[in-house]
Amino acid sequence: MSKLNLITRGIIKENPTFVLLLGMCPTLGTTTSAINGLGMGLATMFVLMLSNMAISAIAGFVPAKVRIPSYIVVIAAFVTILQFVMQAFTPGLYETLGIFIPLIVVNCIVLGRAEAFASKNGVTDSLLDGLGIGLGFTASLTVLGLVREMLGSASAFGIKFINGDGILVFVLAPGAFIALGYLLVLFNKLKTKIK
Amino acid sequence: MAKESTLKNMVITLASITLVSSALLGVVYALTKGPIDTAQVAKINNAISKVVPAFDNNPSAEKFEKVFDGKSYIVYPAKSGGEIVGYAVESFTTGGFGGRIVLMVGFNIDGTINNTAVLSHAETPGLGDKMIEGKSNFSVQFQGKNPQDFKLLVKKDGGDVDAITASTITSRAFCDAVTSAWEVYKLCNEGNVKKEVADE
Numbered sequence: 001m002s003k004l005n006l007i008t009r010g011i012i013k014e015n016p017t018f019v020l021l022l023g024m025c026p027t028l029g030t031t032t033s034a035i036n037g038l039g040m041g042l043a044t045m046f047v048l049m050l051s052n053m054a055i056s057a058i059a060g061f062v063p064a065k066v067r068i069p070s071y072i073v074v075i076a077a078f079v080t081i082l083q084f085v086m087q088a089f090t091p092g093l094y095e096t097l098g099i100f101i102p103l104i105v106v107n108c109i110v111l112g113r114a115e116a117f118a119s120k121n122g123v124t125d126s127l128l129d130g131l132g133i134g135l136g137f138t139a140s141l142t143v144l145g146l147v148r149e150m151l152g153s154a155s156a157f158g159i160k161f162i163n164g165d166g167i168l169v170f171v172l173a174p175g176a177f178i179a180l181g182y183l184l185v186l187f188n189k190l191k192t193k194i195k
Numbered sequence: 196m197a198k199e200s201t202l203k204n205m206v207i208t209l210a211s212i213t214l215v216s217s218a219l220l221g222v223v224y225a226l227t228k229g230p231i232d233t234a235q236v237a238k239i240n241n242a243i244s245k246v247v248p249a250f251d252n253n254p255s256a257e258k259f260e261k262v263f264d265g266k267s268y269i270v271y272p273a274k275s276g277g278e279i280v281g282y283a284v285e286s287f288t289t290g291g292f293g294g295r296i297v298l299m300v301g302f303n304i305d306g307t308i309n310n311t312a313v314l315s316h317a318e319t320p321g322l323g324d325k326m327i328e329g330k331s332n333f334s335v336q337f338q339g340k341n342p343q344d345f346k347l348l349v350k351k352d353g354g355d356v357d358a359i360t361a362s363t364i365t366s367r368a369f370c371d372a373v374t375s376a377w378e379v380y381k382l383c384n385e386g387n388v389k390k391e392v393a394d395e
Contacts, residue, residue: 032320033320058212061208062208062212063199063200063201063204063205063208064200065200065205066200066205066208066209069209070208070209070212073209073212073213073216074212074216076216077216077217077219077220080220080223081219081220081223084223084224084227084231085223085227087227087231087234088227088229088230088231088234089230089234091234091235091238095315098317168322171320172319172320172322
């Protein structure tokens, strides 16, 4: 598989949100606005790239029976580093995302890629895979956040385009499911058309 | 290929991975500790200057703690030319819809609420988070009110506060936190009066 393919695969063919349906908890929980979705996506991408690289590097030394605890420790270390860095330099975003940052540790995308890809491939390929899946996740979360923000708060990236409140349900949990459902249909419809 | 899963191998692997991870975390912690503290202090200072009248001292440097109802609250005195012009009380409640709400409540020296600011919360976006200034007029109604004759309860509970529509729990929690701040303020003011008497 070519290097470029590794990246684009994560965005379209194996899009973690719209095709693999992985990591639904942060997807539904954080996408109340486009900025939050973007922030969560980038945070996950950062962890994904670093953990993929580290795990592919150590995979050869880890006995099979303790590989899951080992991977989790590696992932947790990177998430905590991210948490420190965000707290120091982007305190506003850190507060909005709140509990979802530490929860990246148990995000099934990260462990899923570690187990399914990074442990069997080289460091460079794993980095690119992490970048691709991360970009796919970021794009999906931003789109979902944007749709929910536009419908729910009548604004886009924090900028109001209509005076008023919008349809509140889209900012709340049920709206997340509704918006995600329709985006899933749309994405997969477009995907089959392109093929 | 992966090593055999013998006890020795597993112990060595896990031990070295955790060791390297914790060392890495230690380094990052040490590097980011400064900026994290600065960010937090900046946030507190920002909230203080928003809620109390104009001051020329450094309230964070002169902060003290007051215990009310078994919980300890941090109080930031605001002074102008050496005279106390108000107190900012960092108050909290666990009664919010999403749990803990931390507020900064500023009092003028005559006991009226100057302003309030939300430091942290986990309320529902679009509903409970309307307690934040600028998102609705909810917090504005507290400005300039003296809790002595302004009952800090939502109207449903027989008080004077207009609750946020569909967010009675948040409104109640907000009132609860402001009430605690008021009690703490009274403690501060008592001490102040006593001290003045002693000075004379």
